[in-house]
Amino acid sequence: MLPLPAAFTGLLRTHCPRFLRYQNYATRKRFYRGTGVIQSEKKWEVTLDHRRLKTPNGQVLTVNSEPLARAIAAEWDAQTEVITQPTMHLTSLCNTALDNPGKLTPHDIAIYFLEYFSTDTLLFHSEEEEELRKLQERKWGPIIDWFQERFDVVQEVSKGLEPPPVTANTRAVLAKYFLSYDFPALTAMSFGVEALKSPLLMLACVERRLNPTEAVLLARLEEEYQLMRWGRVPWAHELNQAELTARVAASLLVIHSSVEHHSAKAKTTPQQISQ
Numbered sequence: 001m002l003p004l005p006a007a008f009t010g011l012l013r014t015h016c017p018r019f020l021r022y023q024n025y026a027t028r029k030r031f032y033r034g035t036g037v038i039q040s041e042k043k044w045e046v047t048l049d050h051r052r053l054k055t056p057n058g059q060v061l062t063v064n065s066e067p068l069a070r071a072i073a074a075e076w077d078a079q080t081e082v083i084t085q086p087t088m089h090l091t092s093l094c095n096t097a098l099d100n101p102g103k104l105t106p107h108d109i110a111i112y113f114l115e116y117f118s119t120d121t122l123l124f125h126s127e128e129e130e131e132l133r134k135l136q137e138r139k140w141g142p143i144i145d146w147f148q149e150r151f152d153v154v155q156e157v158s159k160g161l162e163p164p165p166v167t168a169n170t171r172a173v174l175a176k177y178f179l180s181y182d183f184p185a186l187t188a189m190s191f192g193v194e195a196l197k198s199p200l201l202m203l204a205c206v207e208r209r210l211n212p213t214e215a216v217l218l219a220r221l222e223e224e225y226q227l228m229r230w231g232r233v234p235w236a237h238e239l240n241q242a243e244l245t246a247r248v249a250a251s252l253l254v255i256h257s258s259v260e261h262h263s264a265k266a267k268t269t270p271q272q273i274s275q
Contacts, residue, residue: 028083035073037066044069048076053091057099061091064184068094068257089250093191097184097254109186110178113199114171118163121198121219125157132225139221146209147200151177185258192251195219195244205252212248216241 032048039045043062046053046069053061053076063069072090076083085092122140126132148155153170178186192202196219204210210218217224220241 030079030081030083032076035076037069037073039066046073046076055095055099057101059098061094061098063094063257065257065260068253071253087246089191089247090253093188093250093254094184097187100183106179106181106183106186109183109190110175112190113178113193114166114174116193117170117174117199118166120200121196122200123155123157123164126222127160132222135225136221139218143200143204143209143218146204150207150209181255182258185255188251188254188258192248195247195251202248202251205248206255212245212252215248216244219244 032051034049036047036050037044038047038052040060040062043064044066045060045062053072055061061072063072068090072094075088075090079088122144125136125140144155144157147153151170151173153173154167155170156164158164178189181189189202189206192205193199196202196215198215198219201210201215201219205212205215
C-alpha cells in the first residue's frame with residue numbers, strides 16, 4: 001500500500017477528524033482467502049476459509065437472516081491487504097449485540113433514546129439567523145409533522161437554548177415502540193442515532209420515511225448551510241458524509257433483518273409447524 005502524501009494527510013487531519021482514529025487503529029493483514037455463509041439450525045454464520053467467524057469475546061458470530069450474513073461476508077471480502085476494522089460497521093454491530101460489553105438491557109437502550117430525544121437536532125431551530133431558521137422549518141418541518149402523525153403525539157420545537165418539553169404520553173408511546181425491537185436491532189438503532197444526532201431522523205429511516213442519504217443530509221443541514229456561505233474542501237466533507245451514510249445504512253440493514261425475521265416467525269401457522 002502506497003503511503004499518503006504529507007499534504008494530503010495534513011488536510012485529512014484538519015478537515016476529517018475521524019481519519020486520525022482510522023490511521024492509529026491497530027490493523028492486521030488479511031489472513032484468509034475467501035469467505036462463506038453457512039446455516040446452523042435457525043441461525044446463519046460467516047466463515048473465513050471454512051473457519052467460523054467469532055466475536056472479540058470468542059463467541060461464534062451468528063445472525064438471524066441469510067441476507068445479513070451475506071452482507072457481513074461481503075464486508076470481509078472487501079478487505080484487501082489489511083483488515084480495516086473501523087469501516088466494518090455490520091461486523092462491529094453484530095459483535096456488540098452478541099458480546100454486549102456494556103452489559104446493557106433493552107430497557108437501558110430505550111431509556112437512553114428517551115433521554116436523548118429532547119436534545120434531538122431537529123427540535124432546535126436557529127434564533128439568530130432568520131435564513132437558516134426558514135431552511136430548517138422547510139426541511140425539518142415535514143419530518144416533525146410526519147413523526148406527530150405517525151405516533152399520534154404532539155411535539156414542540158425549542159424556542160431558545162432550553163430543550164423542548166417531551167410529554168409523558170410521547171415518552172410512553174416511544175418506549176413501547178422501542179421495546180418492540182430485539183436487542184440487536186436496538187443496538188443498531190443506537191449506532192444510527194449517534195451518527196445522525198437525531199432519534200427523529202433514525203425513526204424516519206426505520207419506518208422508511210427517509211433513506212440514509214436523505215437522513216444524513218438533513219442531519220448536516222446547518223453544517224451545509226455554513227459551508228455554502230464560507231466554502232468547503234469538497235472531498236473532505238464528502239468523506240464525512242459517506243461515512244455517516246454507511247453507518248446509518250448498516251444500522252438499518254441489521255434492524256430490518258431483525259424485523260423481517262420476527263415477522264416470518266409470526267406468520268408460521270400451527271399446521272405448518274406440525275408438518
